[in-house]
Amino acid sequence: MSTNKPYCLILGAEGDIGKAVAYRFAKAGFNLYLTSRNRDYINADENHKHWETDYQIHVSRHFFEALDFKSHELFYRNLPNTPEVVIGVLGYLGNQKRAQMDFGEAQKIINTNYTALVSILHIAANDMEKRFTGCIIGISSVAGERGRRSNYIYGSAKGAFTIFLSGLRSRLADKNVHVLTVKPGYIRTKMTGHMKLPKLLTSDPDHLATSIYAAMIRRKNVLYHLPLWQLIMFAVRAFPEFIFKRINF
Numbered sequence: 001m002s003t004n005k006p007y008c009l010i011l012g013a014e015g016d017i018g019k020a021v022a023y024r025f026a027k028a029g030f031n032l033y034l035t036s037r038n039r040d041y042i043n044a045d046e047n048h049k050h051w052e053t054d055y056q057i058h059v060s061r062h063f064f065e066a067l068d069f070k071s072h073e074l075f076y077r078n079l080p081n082t083p084e085v086v087i088g089v090l091g092y093l094g095n096q097k098r099a100q101m102d103f104g105e106a107q108k109i110i111n112t113n114y115t116a117l118v119s120i121l122h123i124a125a126n127d128m129e130k131r132f133t134g135c136i137i138g139i140s141s142v143a144g145e146r147g148r149r150s151n152y153i154y155g156s157a158k159g160a161f162t163i164f165l166s167g168l169r170s171r172l173a174d175k176n177v178h179v180l181t182v183k184p185g186y187i188r189t190k191m192t193g194h195m196k197l198p199k200l201l202t203s204d205p206d207h208l209a210t211s212i213y214a215a216m217i218r219r220k221n222v223l224y225h226l227p228l229w230q231l232i233m234f235a236v237r238a239f240p241e242f243i244f245k246r247i248n249f
């Protein structure tokens with residue numbers, strides 16, 4: 001176990017992408033703070049003992065409920081060591097149809113994918129700004145690039161998150177704090193388990209985690225995964241609104 005290695009805080013480490021990202025950073029020799037709101041996960045051993053011996057790192061699990069905004073400051077302050085990297089992976093797809101009828105569902109989608117991350121990442125950012133070091137990684141989505149009828153609540157929250165990360169990157173550019181925006185396309189996870197995904201445009205969490213790690217090392221600003229999505233989104237953004245509004249997707 002090592003405490004002189006840098007710490008990486010993963011918010012939403014129990015999700016499928018969160019798990020893959022945690023494994024990638026463990027392999028790279030980061031000590032890990034893994035968060036979840038599931039007490040069983042916090043108390044279970046998972047494979048983390050394994051990681052500690054294999055990669056000579058320290059791994060601890062912490063309770064974090066993203067929607068309990070008031071708890072964020074204390075949560076961050078109580079971490080035994082200050083993280084060098086903070087990754088916001090948690091998210092909630094929600095149900096678009098329900099969100100149209102029930103503001104509670106819309107609010108949950110917005111608050112999970114946007115408000116909660118603004119709160120906790122600002123706390124981390126303010127700390128990193130003072131220390132003149134650090135990296136913030138936000139998992140947004142290609143869904144945030146243009147509003148579609150089938151998921152515009154989730155898409156608008158992700159779009160707002162993308163803009164937040166862009167502004168934060170600019171604010172911290174001369175403070176030696178790097179901000180990476182990740183825009184995955186389709187990834188095979190619990191979140192998309194009910195969807196039929198096109199093979200060519202779909203990736204898996206391990207592949208994404210590898211791309212995220214490489215992008216952080218290269219200090220990339222925005223990562224599209226898979227890269228083909230960058231081209232697709234260019235085309236999607238270019239569609240005139242009078243045609244786009246008629247497309248049923």
Ligand SMILES: NC(=O)c1ccc[n+]([C@@H]2O[C@H](COP(=O)([O-])OP(=O)(O)OC[C@H]3O[C@@H](n4cnc5c(N)ncnc54)[C@H](OP(=O)(O)O)[C@@H]3O)[C@@H](O)[C@H]2O)c1
Nearest residue numbers: 014015016017065066067089090091141184186187189191
């Ligand atoms: N899968 C895709 O195709 C895809 C594409 C683009 C972007 N993304 C983004 O990638 C990220 C990870 O998604 P995933 O596919 O790995 O989904 P996932 O397996 O469902 O993971 C989402 C995680 O977020 C956690 N979470 C949700 N609400 C929370 C809250 N209020 N407090 C604390 N944790 C909360 C979930 O915990 P619980 O299990 O306790 O609910 C879960 O561990 C999300 O931001 C998602 O929007 C995914």
